[in-house]
Amino acid sequence: MNQNPDYNSPVVDSILHPSDFSAGSQTAFHHALKAAIIAKSKFTILHVSPEAAAAWTDFPGVRETLERWSLLPPGSPKSAVPQLGIDVRKAVARDTSPTKSVLRYLEEHPADLIVLATHSHEGHASWLRQSVAEPIARQSGQMTLFIPDHVPGFVSAKDGSVSLNKILIPIAAKPHPQPAVAAAVRLAARLQRPRGTFVLMHVGEAGGMPAVQCPEVPGWEWKKVMRTGDVIEGIVDTAAKETADLIVMSTDGRNGFLDALRGSHSERVLRNAPCPLLTVPEGSLAGGGLE
Numbered sequence: 001m002n003q004n005p006d007y008n009s010p011v012v013d014s015i016l017h018p019s020d021f022s023a024g025s026q027t028a029f030h031h032a033l034k035a036a037i038i039a040k041s042k043f044t045i046l047h048v049s050p051e052a053a054a055a056w057t058d059f060p061g062v063r064e065t066l067e068r069w070s071l072l073p074p075g076s077p078k079s080a081v082p083q084l085g086i087d088v089r090k091a092v093a094r095d096t097s098p099t100k101s102v103l104r105y106l107e108e109h110p111a112d113l114i115v116l117a118t119h120s121h122e123g124h125a126s127w128l129r130q131s132v133a134e135p136i137a138r139q140s141g142q143m144t145l146f147i148p149d150h151v152p153g154f155v156s157a158k159d160g161s162v163s164l165n166k167i168l169i170p171i172a173a174k175p176h177p178q179p180a181v182a183a184a185v186r187l188a189a190r191l192q193r194p195r196g197t198f199v200l201m202h203v204g205e206a207g208g209m210p211a212v213q214c215p216e217v218p219g220w221e222w223k224k225v226m227r228t229g230d231v232i233e234g235i236v237d238t239a240a241k242e243t244a245d246l247i248v249m250s251t252d253g254r255n256g257f258l259d260a261l262r263g264s265h266s267e268r269v270l271r272n273a274p275c276p277l278l279t280v281p282e283g284s285l286a287g288g289g290l291e
Contacts, residue, residue, distance in 0.1 A: 012039040012143075016111035018046045018102050021058055024117035024149035027157070029060045031147055031276070032115035034155045034162070037071070038190055040085030041112075046105055047091070048098040059090050069160030106142075114144045143183070146277040153276050154245045164188065165196045168244040168275075170235050172202065173210050175252035175282040181212050183280045184248040188217050195219035199242050203227045203234045236272045244275050252282045 017032035019025040029045070036043035045059055063081060066072040072080050081088055095101035106114075147153050154164045167184045171177035184198055198220060202209035206226055214222045225242070227234035239247055 012041055012112040014042040014044070014109075014111045015039070015113045015115060016044050016046060016106065016109070017115045018048070018098070019060070020117075021047065022117065022119070022149075024119060024147065026060060027149075027153050028115050028117040028147040030065070030155045030157050030160070031145060031153055033062065033065060034160060035113060035115065035145070036086045036088075037084060042087040042089065044089045044091060044109065044111070046093060046102065048093045048095055048101045062088050065160075068158070071160070111142060114142050115147070116144070117147045117149055119149050143281065144279050146279070148271070148273060148276070151273070151275055162191050162193065164191060164193055164245045166199060166242055166244050167196070168199045168201060168235070168239050168242060168247045170201045170203075170231075170247070170249050171210055171212060172204075175250040177210055177212050177250050179280045179282060180248045180250040181214065183278065184246075185215050185217055187248075188220055193219070197221050197223055199223045199225055199238070199244065201225045201227060201234065201238050203229065203231045240274050246276050246278060247273060248278045248280065250282050251279050
């Protein structure tokens, strides 16, 4: 990459937010809505109900949120929402299997970005547990933003402001780390954060960190961190030590140092990470980011 990418070119045209109407999903909703506003994209909220019993009033209020964020005046009509450049849709899928239902919906209505909450405790009453969230991300092959239920995230529920000052990017030879780097760069640029730090983290020998191109973002600096030992523990520990606001990682869908967020790896990251996690498939649009 000889030149910086065009940060202003939209690459996310459709965002899907599977919701179980829990408090954790409300936090994910705020992140999904913020991403849709930035991208000026289609934004679908999908609820899975075995009996299709969900009412429209159960869905998070888009207009109410936009009014609270001062993007719309109080009492705005429904027709005011598209004027912000977003196309909001709400859908209920009748199915006993949330995973199959979401994947089936994605087959018929492809999305460039999936934003969903993850509940770390299997005993949680809602359906959007990690055992559901992980297969959705893995099988869909799309960029996925996970919001663990124990973290507030980087989008304020109160006013929609963004607190994104440090992004951790774990890198390894495989999967190729450049898509994650590009996604992080685009995100920081499009959110117009005045300053911040990209932290490149590698677990292994001192000379083994893969070479990546680090585009210049005004006000942002690049930092490298070397770790030894367990990869997942290294990610979680570094995120906490660096007070990261977001972790961005490349995945290859099957193998690699994160094993495509499969099994205990994802459980350990999502249960203990102090911030949201954005996964960028190696074969996706190179570094689309949340735009």
